[in-house]
Amino acid sequence: MTALPVVPIAPAAPRPDAGLGTLSTPRGNLPLDRLDVRARISGLVARTVVTTEFVNAFDEPLEATYVFPLPDRAAVTGMTMTADDRTIEADLRERGAAREAYDAAIAAGQRASIAEEERPDVFTMRVGNILPGERVTVTLSLTGPLAWEDDAATFRFPLVVAPRYVPGTPLPGEQAGDGRVRDTDAVPDASRITPPVLLPGFPHPLRLSIGVDLDTAGLPLSEVRSSLHAVTQDGGRIEILPGERADRDFILRLPYSGSGSGAVFVPDADGGTYQMVVLPPAAAGAPRPKDVVLLLDRSGSMHGWKMVTARRATARIVDTLTAADRFAVLTFDNHIDRPASLGDGLSEATDRNRFRAVEWVAGAQARGGTEILAPLQAGLRLLSTSEGRDRVLVLITDGQVGNEDQILAHAGPLASGVRVHTVGIDRAVNAGFLGRLAAAGAGRCELVESEDRLDEAMDRIHRRIAAPLVTGVTVSGFPARRPESIFPGVPLVLFERASGDVPSSLTVRGRTRDDAEFTVEVPVRRSDETAVTAQWARARLRELEDRYTIGEVHLEPEIVATSLRHRVLCRFTAWLAVDTRVVTEGGTTRRVTQPVESPSGWETPDALGAGRPGGVHPGGMRPAGLRRAAGGGFRATAADGGFRTGGGGFRAGGAASFSDAPAFGAPPPAPPASAPSPTESAPPAYAPPPASSGGGPVSPSPRPAAPESAPAPKATPSPTPRPAPRPAPRPVPSASPSPAMAPMVSAARDVRPEPRAELAAFARTEVTRLRESAELSIMERRDLLDDLATRLHAVLTGVPESEVRPLAELKRLLLSGLGDLATLWSESLRLLDAFVADTGDTAGEGPQPKRRKPFWK
Structure with a gap:
């Protein structure tokens, strides 16, 4: 086969609607181009293949990082990497050894990929040495159980890692990952679970497709409910409609009726695995106080x-x-x-x-x-x-x-x-x-x-x-373990490894809620369902990892051995695929972390203040009118026109971005004894407009049904009217504030002049520092932007021309060199644009993050 020439593609300027951390080229957003989920459900077992396709539209090799979720009870049992018509089967290795091998392969110019577990439902994938114009596909194979309660099974597949609150004090030195929040003493791997977040309204960053094949067993598909708009097709398949976004969990609810308690035994070379299901008995006796x-x-x-x-x-x-x-x-x-x-x-x-x-x-x-x-x-x-x-x-x-x-x-x-x-x-x-x-x-x-x-x-x-219907559940022949309970409507599902003769039945014993003895004989049948062994391994690994978390550190060798023996991923192992060919030699490798969607139903994100001490939700997802803080936060005090800062920020893009509400991520100040807390009595400063959230019963036609499980957000009732929604961004700043800003401007007229002089002095000092420090980090620039935004609250009007010049120069220098962050910074500084003329900000490439060290040792 004749190889096609690779045409270098020069990077394009950031789109005006690009989100934080995204890259834009003539071919679209980078690096993840397609996410495909294919599930096959039979009984209460789901076998899923997740396909991710990465594309490099730059003229230099690319290393892409993608932080993504998977079902927390699913076992990741395999991985492949496909590029240039070659498919490489991944190998499961101890995590430290896998990372060393991956780094060595990338340094040697080989194409490679690695998948690691950060949490039971959060994973990281890295794909390195993607050539210009090339596409690399990585697939993961999963096996997991379906939750079964009240005669209904639920298939849940998460599609986005939502921003998470990170408490603690930042750790010095290199960070464990490339995320937006620094590692802390409470979350040592915070930088590995905080990917960049796209702004709401951003065009679809990837092509999402989900298909589920059902073994219906005579069940009518009209009874299936979905959280995304979906249609049924011939052969018992459910497909989501094109255009859905990866901003929420995909949920299918299936009507399943249980036929009775039972157990299966799956033999293997080391003995075998039991899976037992015990249906709850009828309720007996009244619950205790x-x-x-x-x-x-x-x-x-x-x-x-x-x-x-x-x-x-x-x-x-x-x-x-x-x-x-x-x-x-x-x-x-x-x-x-x-x-x-x-x-x-x-x-x-x-x-x-x-x-x-x-x-x-x-x-x-x-x-x-x-x-x-x-x-x-x-x-x-x-x-x-x-x-x-x-x-x-x-x-x-x-x-x-x-x-x-x-x-x-x-x-x-x-x-x-x-x-x-x-x-x-x-x-x-x-x-x-x-x-x-x-x-x-x-x-x-x-x-x-x-x-x-x-x-x-x-x-x-x-x-x-x-009280549960049955407590202290034990099984004859099973090793001693923590006693289980049986709840109303919830079958008890147990997995266990065993060797020796297989009995015809297992005896389950316990105590009912009226303290009577509970006994049931569960018949056992043989099966060749290998998914049972994988599910046991996953459940066992989760149990061992939780015990390791609470101090049983001696369990690490057993965790690694169990993972490698049954080829199921855990937090101490990693899937690694390396192409033996050398595809690039020397040169620069561009490193990009894939931004994720803003979760459905969450507020507009902002990046100001993310990752600093005091605890933050990366991405700034929070109620309008509440501000982020770092190490104490800030709060405008209308009584004297002053302010105090701790590196706080404000919500990006909102006209009414400041209020007297407590800082987000810091303890709210105590209200006066005679006045209610501001957060109890004052409504949010901005309420996002309702948005369609999709979902509903599976439709037999291409027309989406009415949403069933994700309605539009409802505003909290408030005794006082809300301010007008924020206006659309203005291409040319105006000296007159918008109507939504009028109440703030009116309040600012009563502010004493001292803060204006402080703001001018602050601007002049920071302009000098910026000019002297050509390599100021992005985090330091964020801090300066936060401080500038705080001071702007006191000087919305009446700023003398001599004070405007250093403000405009400071803004230009802050934005210079931030690359794709410039769009977000411009939006978040719209208060400044209300009275400072446009200075023609330029955007450049920010510094590339350093390669990180392993974090778990």
Whole structure:
């Protein structure tokens, strides 16, 4: 075959609507061009092939990094890399050795790819030495179980890694990855789980296609429900419609009816693997009195429909309590709050107390950072004194945190004897963390992706908060393990390895809720279903990794050995594919991290302040009017016209970008004793317009059905009117503020002149520093932009010409050299453009990040 000549393609200037971190060329966005998901569902097993296609439209070799999610319970059992008509089968290796081999291959000019696990549901893929004009395809093979509850199976495939709150103090030196947030002592690999985030409204960055083949077993496809617009095709296939975006979880709900308890045994060279399913018995006996602690996440990422849904969920749970129960309700962000009228302990669930709690919860507004560990510890301590009662903790959150391991390590020991349930509310929920936390507390995890599904989910939660139907479940012939529980409507699924003779049945024993003995004989049949072994290996690896997290570091060799023996990826291994041919020698390799979609239902992102101490959600997803802070944040004080800074920022692109709300990612200031908290009484400064979220019943025709599981965000009711939505960006700044800015401008007229002089001095000082430091880092530029934005609040009008010049020069120097970040910076500095003439900013290439060191040793 004659090789086609490679035509170099020069990089193009950034598009005006490009998102943060994207590259734009005549061929489109880089580097990921196509994402294809093909699943085959048979019974309660899903076999999935994920295909990613990378393209290099530059005139130099490219190394692409892609941070992406996968189902948290799925086993990654294989990988291939295809380029230039050659397909390379990947090998599973210990992670440190795999990374060394990958780096050596890239340095030698060979094409290579590596896939690594960062969290149970977050992975990183790197593909190096992609030649100019070349396409490289990497496929991953997965095997995973379907969740089966209340006679319905759920296939959930996540499509985007949402921004996560990162607490802790930044670590010095090189970072573990190329993400937007620095590694911290609480999240040592934060830079590996925080990819760049595209601005909402950005044109489709990749071609997304999803197809699912169903073994229907006579079930009518009209009963299947999907979170994305989809149609059925001949042969039992479901395909999503073209144009869907990778900004949420893809969910299929399938009506499955159980035929009874049973077990299968899959033999192999080392013995075999059991999979056992035990259906829940009929309820017997009334639940015992219980103590319930409800933890409601009110952090900034919960803004909009998620906050409304979380308040409703909390109220519904409180309403289901009886007079025999006791309860406490806590809301949290950077602080923990609770109703003052209910005291500091557990309150009797009387009608009056329940009404007070629901009334107080109704006023909760999203703000601050997602500090889950402290409220979790506080709730578990409240339950530590309970005696003779069932102890239950319910966490209602989106789970978007980066310090999952820290939370499990510190809260796990306190959860002994407490049943922990988690309610995940988001369209791109952190299911891996919430599932791990519920498993550690012997509870259940319920996921809610829309307000429409809340009633269905709450019905399940109400039935499962009560005592389980069966506790202390053990299986004859199985090794001793932590006793399991059987909940209403939820079959118990167990995996176990064994050798020797295969019995005809297994005996399952436990205690019912009225303390009677529970016994059931489960028949066993032989099977050649290899997926059972892979699912056991994945479940076993997750169990060992969680034990490693809480301090059992001696388990690392066993984790690695189990992963390699069964060829299932874990956090200590990696899939590696290396092409033996040398495709490039020497020269420069461009490194690009693939930006991800802004999650559906989240607020406009901004990059200001991302990654600095104090805890942040990378991407700045938060309620309008709330600002990010680093190490304390800032807050404008109208009383004296002053301000204090801690590296804080403000929401990009909003006209009303400042308010008296507390900083995001920092503790909110305490309100005066005689005045309510600003976040309790003031509405957000900006409400995003409703957007279609897709989804609904699977349609038999190409016409999309009405959304079933992801409605448009609903605005939180407020006693005061909202300001007008922000205006569209203006190509030429005007000296007159827009109508949306009028209230701010009016307030600024009363500001004393001292801040103006400080702003001018600040600008002159920083202009000098910028000129003297030609290699100022992007992070340092972000800090300067934050400080400049803070000071602008005090000087919206009446700035003398002598003070405008250094401001304009400072802005030009800050934007110079930021490359594709320039578009976002220009948008975020629109307040400055309101009274500073356009200076003709230029964009260039920012510095390339250094190659990172392994982070896990």
